Amino acid sequence: MAAKTTADSASxxxxxxxxxxxxxxxxxxxxxxxxxxxxxxxHTESTALLYGTLRHLFYLRNTVATFLHKPxxxxxxxxxxxxxxxxxxxLWSDKPVHAIINETVSAASKLRKPWAKGLINAVLRRxxxxxxxxxYPDQTFDHPPWLLQTLQQDYPHxxxxxxxxxxxxxxxxxxxxxxxxxxxxxxxLLTQHGIxxxxxxxxxxxxxxxxxxxxxxxxxQQGKVAVQDMGAQYAATVLHNTLQQHATxxxxxxxxxxxxxxxxxAPGGKLAHFLELCSARPTQSxxxxxxxxxxxxxxxxxxxxxxxxxxxHHQGIQRGDACQLDWWDRQPFDYVLMDAPxxxxxxxxxxxxxxxxxxxxxxxxxxxxxxxxxxxxxxxLAPGGTLLYCTxxxxxxxxxAVISRFLETNNKHANVQQIQLPSGxxxxxxxxxxxxxxHTDGFYYALLHKQ
Ligand SMILES: C[S@@+](CC[C@H](N)C(=O)[O-])C[C@H]1O[C@@H](n2cnc3c(N)ncnc32)[C@H](O)[C@@H]1O
Numbered sequence: 001m002a003a004k005t006t007a008d009s010a011s012x013x014x015x016x017x018x019x020x021x022x023x024x025x026x027x028x029x030x031x032x033x034x035x036x037x038x039x040x041x042x043h044t045e046s047t048a049l050l051y052g053t054l055r056h057l058f059y060l061r062n063t064v065a066t067f068l069h070k071p072x073x074x075x076x077x078x079x080x081x082x083x084x085x086x087x088x089x090x091l092w093s094d095k096p097v098h099a100i101i102n103e104t105v106s107a108a109s110k111l112r113k114p115w116a117k118g119l120i121n122a123v124l125r126r127x128x129x130x131x132x133x134x135x136y137p138d139q140t141f142d143h144p145p146w147l148l149q150t151l152q153q154d155y156p157h158x159x160x161x162x163x164x165x166x167x168x169x170x171x172x173x174x175x176x177x178x179x180x181x182x183x184x185x186x187x188x189l190l191t192q193h194g195i196x197x198x199x200x201x202x203x204x205x206x207x208x209x210x211x212x213x214x215x216x217x218x219x220x221q222q223g224k225v226a227v228q229d230m231g232a233q234y235a236a237t238v239l240h241n242t243l244q245q246h247a248t249x250x251x252x253x254x255x256x257x258x259x260x261x262x263x264x265x266a267p268g269g270k271l272a273h274f275l276e277l278c279s280a281r282p283t284q285s286x287x288x289x290x291x292x293x294x295x296x297x298x299x300x301x302x303x304x305x306x307x308x309x310x311x312x313h314h315q316g317i318q319r320g321d322a323c324q325l326d327w328w329d330r331q332p333f334d335y336v337l338m339d340a341p342x343x344x345x346x347x348x349x350x351x352x353x354x355x356x357x358x359x360x361x362x363x364x365x366x367x368x369x370x371x372x373x374x375x376x377x378x379x380x381l382a383p384g385g386t387l388l389y390c391t392x393x394x395x396x397x398x399x400x401a402v403i404s405r406f407l408e409t410n411n412k413h414a415n416v417q418q419i420q421l422p423s424g425x426x427x428x429x430x431x432x433x434x435x436x437x438x439h440t441d442g443f444y445y446a447l448l449h450k451q
Contacts, residue, residue, distance in 0.1 A: 008043075009103040014110035015040035016049035017082035023054060023353045025077055030054070030353045053081075053088040054352040055167050059140040060084045060091075067123045079116045082107055086124050090131060097128045142167050146360045147345070154396045158436070162394065165436045170349035172211035173439060175228040175273055176204045177311055178280035186225055189218045200439060201422045202233040204273070207439050223311040228269045231346070231433040231440030232392070234421050236273035238445060239337055239388050240281070242417075246386070247283040258287045261333040263322040263377050265293035266300030268307050268315075270339055275313050294320030294327055322373045325380070332382035340370045342391035342398050346442020349435055363397050370402045378410065381450045386417070389446045394434070396427075399444035403429040406448075417447040 018040045022028040030050065033040060041047045053060065064080075064087050072080040086104030089095060101124045108116045141148055141163035151159040174197075176183045183204055190197050195217075196209035207230070214220055214227050243258065262271045271293055278289050293315060295301050301317050308315050320327030322338070343366055344354050374389060381387055391398050407414055407429070419431040423438035430446030 009045075009099075010106035010110050012043045012046040013049065013082060013085055013104055013107035015042070015046040016053065016085045017078055017107065017111065019046070019050040020053050020057075020081040020084060021078050023356055024057070024081065027357065029357065030351060049085050049089065051169075051352055052092055053085050054356060056088055056092065056142050057084065057352075057356060058142045058144065060087050062140070063087060063091075063127070063134065064123065067126050076113065076116070078111050079108065079113055079120070082111060083120055083123055086120065087127055090124060090128055091134070101125060101128065143355055144358075147355065147358065150360070150363075150395055150397075154394070158434070161436050162434065162442075165434075166348040166355070167352075168349055169211075170229070170347075170435070170441065171439050172208045173200060173228060173230045173233075174206045174208065174217070175226045175233055175269075176206060177223055177225055177272075178204060178276040179312060180219070180222065180224045186219070189224070193218045200230045200233075202230050202237060204276075205230045205233055205439075221310065226269065226272060226307075226311060228273065229347070229350075229441045229443075230438070231443035232269060233273060234433070234443070234445065235270040235337065235339065235388065235390055236277055238419060238421075238447065239274055239335060239386075240277040242386050242388070242447065243287075243289075243335060244281070244283055246384075247285050247287050256285065256287050258283075258289050258334045259331060259382075260289060260291045260335040260337070261377070261380060262291065262293040262337045262339070263373070264295060264339045264341060265317050266295035266297060266304045268293070268304040268313075268317065270337060271315065271317075272308065272311050272313055274337070275315060276311075291315060292333070293317040294322060296321050323369065323376050325376065328380055332385065333380050334382055334385045336377050336381050336385070336387040338374060338377055338387060338389050340366075340373060340389065340391050340398070342366050342370065342393040343395060344392055345394045346392040346433070346435060346444075349441070363395060366393075367397045367402055370398060371405055374402065374406050375409075378406075378414070378448075378450070383450055385450050387448045387450070389430070389444075389448065391444045392441055393444060394432075394442040399432065399446070400428045400430065403446045403448070413451050415449040415451055417449050419445050419447050421445070 019033045022033055041050060064083055089100045105117045105121045108114055108120055143163050151162055155162055176186045187206055197206050200207050217225055265271050298319055301319060304317050343358055343363055344351055348354050416429050421431050424431055424433035430444055433440045433443040435442045
């Protein structure tokens with residue numbers, strides 16, 4: 001029985017090592033692994049090892065290098081990845097050292113390289129001997145140098161806290177589906193199921209004390225709840241509040257049609273939230289709200305249809321490129337949500353692979369796309385309409401800088417509207433949420449009114 005346990009533990013480590021290799025040397029994301037190689041992460045421990053190793057990859061690489069006489073050959077990078085997984089566990093877990101070393105050594109056989117057992121054993125033993133004298137994690141921020149420099153430049157007083165926050169585990173936040181229940185009703189249901197939680201700052205949010213697989217949440221299949229970061233939940237709230245205010249201020253005619261576009265809609269989290277708010281809180285003038293959703297990615301559109309079906313939303317989503325206008329029926333929109341494709345640097349806690357896969361060049365390319373998309377979508381907005389620009393990025397290049405460049409050519413028609421959210425801070429043109437505060441990821445919002 002004990003031998004079987006070691007064998008299983010070895011498979012868990014080998015799976016995590018294969019995952020680390022796929023990210024570091026094959027340009028794969030963790031999401032790709034979860035979808036296409038679920039066998040590597042079928043155990044919660046292998047998932048935890050994969051995330052943990054990637055979170056601390058930069059420190060682990062440097063530390064392990066001091067015990068190696070020469071780098072691994074390309075064909076043995078799976079062993080190198082295994083060594084990193086073992087080193088991560090030695091430095092960041094409470095598991096007994098002998099168990100970690102034995103199981104990691106056995107995993108070399110799972111990778112069909114039993115000849116490397118001696119090497120893995122020797123390196124991990126030497127690391128274990130010096131572990132107490134290492135100053136991790138204070139010694140490093142575990143970010144690629146270019147990203148750390150950019151954070152330092154954008155947040156001269158906060159970059160260290162941000163980098164440290166990026167290396168923590170994000171909370172699991174739920175959004176209660178108002179079409180099905182109130183937040184209080186769902187919180188009661190969680191209590192009845194013994195799931196510890198607290199109410200979030202944003203109105204439909206509940207923060208779980210411990211993450212758990214979403215299908216284990218009560219009422220999941222019936223669509224009572226969705227998983228959505230609290231920072232992301234402000235998008236629908238801001239859009240819906242703006243719509244309510246305008247409908248009231250402009251004395252919108254009773255039953256008037258308001259058209260709303262979600263231009264980068266998949267997987268539909270913000271749109272679903274918006275639909276829930278619209279049906280739970282109709283405008284005073286009972287405006288009829290028509291929502292059009294597009295996204296460029298067919299697989300993501302397909303996934304969104306399933307999510308909407310679970311939540312009970314009868315909302316279509318069509319394939320379209322938000323940098324083009326061929327999908328547009330030429331009827332202007334009163335509200336546009338542009339949840340831009342971006343670096344995701346505000347979500348590094350949930351996606352530590354971003355630190356490995358992202359490059360400085362990708363940031364310039366993202367901001368060019370964001371600007372071009374913004375110019376394009378602006379044409380679809382009716383005079384008097386409002387566009388909400390958002391990213392899950394911490395970087396100014398994708399946030400205020402994009403809005404500044406947009407305003408340089410559109411200042412006669414575009415007017416920045418102030419936003420204020422419960423955490424984060426006002427920027428030149430919008431509002432920045434940070435992963436250091438109030439259970440939110442890093443998010444940026446800017447609200448533009450068309451004159
Ligand atoms: C940040 S995600 C959107 C998340 C979504 N709004 C939600 O709340 O669930 C960005 C989306 O933009 C889509 N996208 C990227 N480039 C696009 C383009 N040129 N036109 C339309 N969608 C695009 C991606 O496929 C991705 O689904």
